[in-house]
Amino acid sequence: EPEVTQTPSHQVTQMGQEVILRCVPISNHLYFYWYRQILGQKVEFLVSFYNNEISEKSEIFDDQFSVERPDGSNFTLKIRSTKLEDSAMYFCASSVEGLFSPLHFGNGTRLTVT
Amino acid sequence: DQQVKQNSPSLSVQEGRISILNCDYTNSMFDYFLWYKKYPAEGPTFLISISSIKDKNEDGRFTVFLNKSAKHLSLHIVPSQPGDSAVYFCAASESNDYKLSFGAGTTVTVRA
Numbered sequence: 001e002p003e004v005t006q007t008p009s010h011q012v013t014q015m016g017q018e019v020i021l022r023c024v025p026i027s028n029h030l031y032f033y034w035y036r037q038i039l040g041q042k043v044e045f046l047v048s049f050y051n052n053e054i055s056e057k058s059e060i061f062d063d064q065f066s067v068e069r070p071d072g073s074n075f076t077l078k079i080r081s082t083k084l085e086d087s088a089m090y091f092c093a094s095s096v097e098g099l100f101s102p103l104h105f106g107n108g109t110r111l112t113v114t
Numbered sequence: 115d116q117q118v119k120q121n122s123p124s125l126s127v128q129e130g131r132i133s134i135l136n137c138d139y140t141n142s143m144f145d146y147f148l149w150y151k152k153y154p155a156e157g158p159t160f161l162i163s164i165s166s167i168k169d170k171n172e173d174g175r176f177t178v179f180l181n182k183s184a185k186h187l188s189l190h191i192v193p194s195q196p197g198d199s200a201v202y203f204c205a206a207s208e209s210n211d212y213k214l215s216f217g218a219g220t221t222v223t224v225r226a
Contacts, residue, residue, distance in 0.1 A: 042216050048212035091157050093157075105150075106157050107156050108156075
């Protein structure tokens with residue numbers, strides 16, 4: 001069964017450094033997402049992406065965050081200057097359609113900011 | 115974000131019996147609901163969904179019930195199996211919205 005793949009599985013970075021999290025969505029999916037889960041908290045929406053542009057973003061997704069689909073297969077999340085509170089599990093997801101379509105999640109990247 | 119609530123953090127059930135997981139929501143604009151299962155060190159896996167035009171959807175051992183007037187949905191797993199031991203998340207979205215709002219999750223333990 002096709003799956004969403006994320007790399008790396010664990011990323012450790014120092015506060016203030018830039019980090020890029022990578023995802024390969026399912027190949028025939030058109031909508032892409034990033035979610036995160038801080039330890040002990042709920043899974044939170046960050047951003048959705050369709051047709052090479054952001055379709056929706058949350059309050060968390062401020063100017064320090066950006067997303068890109070640099071080629072036909074990868075979908076990346078960049079955090080320009082990481083903060084301690086960015087430490088979380090980051091999940092990439094994709095769906096065939098944007099609405100009324102289940103999201104399929106990757107296994108996540110655990111980001112630890114020290 | 116308290117729009118989706120799973121008030122039971124854990125549930126223990128004997129193998130072969132029914133597991134019933136509950137979820138409440140406050141946003142009356144939600145019209146699409148999903149259940150996800152999550153194992154440690156993995157991402158959430160889609161289980162089953164239901165739109166607001168229905169009150170029941172069944173897929174094998176999994177059945178989701180939606181009570182719109184009570185803003186409540188439940189997931190029934192029958193019969194429960196040891197492999198069902200995981201964290202279960204309820205999620206919801208509005209029809210014009212791309213984002214899912216998640217509950218805090220219920221940890222299910224199936225005892226042999």
